Amino acid sequence: MAWMLLVCSLAVFTTNSIGGLCRALGAHGSKDASWALRADALMHRDHQDHREHRDHQDHQDHRERCADLTAAWLHNSRVQAADKSTVLHLSVRPASAGASRGSVFPEQPLFSLVRRVYRCCQEAGECRSVRGLQGGFLAGGPDVEFLLSRDVLFLSVRRVELHLQLSNPQHVNIQPVLPLLANKKLPTRFISRSQGDTTELRVDLLFFFQRLQAAAGGPGGGRGLAKMMLPSPRHQLQDDQQHGVWGEMGVALGCSREGVPVTCQSGQVRLLHSPFLAVYYR
Structure with a gap:
């Protein structure tokens, strides 16, 4: 038995x-x-x-x-990117100027971020107000356009991030460079997060947004870095219904492998989605 x-x-x-x-x-x-x-x-x-x-x-x-929503920034102090061919040109226009081109609908990464912020508020008590602004590619080049309503410029902003979702099958190191800052020997602040063959970059654009606010007479008044970056003499925002531009800047990507610069193209790095802005405010 x-x-x-x-x-x-x-x-x-x-x-x-x-x-x-x-x-x-x-x-x-x-x-x-x-x-x-x-x-x-x-x-x-x-x-x-x-x-x-x-x-x-x-x-x-x-x-x-x-916790990643409020992670500390990394700093890239390089003056130039390793691969100048990966420069994205960003432009901000009044929403009325884009009416003739139709609406820009949010893509999946933006929905995912808003859902994550909402869940963190519910479950972790880390409540933050966020406005997501989906960018759209313009035909004929790597130009990304953001359409802003004027009320966004009068928010009491705490943090502004440019989100880039990149395919990175060779797992190279990717760091963004803002030429506007690099020319003044100022570092580009960013956060990098990789999962599988995808890398997400979040680039600090608070100074750029505050620069727009200062020109519009909104909150901030051009304090800190934003004040340093304001043109002289100060220009008011253009509000042309067809061709008005509130602000422009470039974003370059530098790629490296084990500390050795390589071209992002050789690493098969490419954008998976149109970039978007996350504007956190009080």
Whole structure:
């Protein structure tokens, strides 16, 4: 009977058919049934432990994603990017000027960010107000246009990020450079996050947004870095319905592998989605 109990306890952990056979063999004694019940309980406990571990891991991952929303900036102090062919030209226009080109609908990365901010507010208590501004590529080149309504310029802004989702199959190191800052020997602040073959860059554009606000007479008044970057004499925002431009700047990407500069093209780096702006405000 001892060998039968051993077979029974092992068989329950394999397949239902073998377990059924085992229970039939052990039907002559009550101890056999108790062994089967104990084995079933162990399986249930293992499944519960696995589920609790998975829930704990999901909760930990969620907290890390929430903490990432306010992660500290990295600094890129290089004056020039390694690959000048990866320069993106950004322009900000009044929303009325883009009416003839139709609406720009948010893409999946922007929806994901807003959903993450909302979940973090619900579950972690880290509530922040965010306005997502989807950029759109203009035909004929790597030019990205953002359409802003004037009310956005009067928000009490805390943080402004340019989000870039990039395909990075060779896992090269990618760092952004803002020529507007590099020309004044100021660092570009950014956050890099990689998952699989995708790299997300978040570039600090608070100074640029405050520059627009200062020209519009909005909050901030051109304090700090924004004041340093204001043109002299100060220009007012143009509000031409067809061709008005509120601000322009370039963003370059520099790629390297183990500290050695390479072209981003050789690393097969490319944009997966149109960039978007995340404007956090009080």
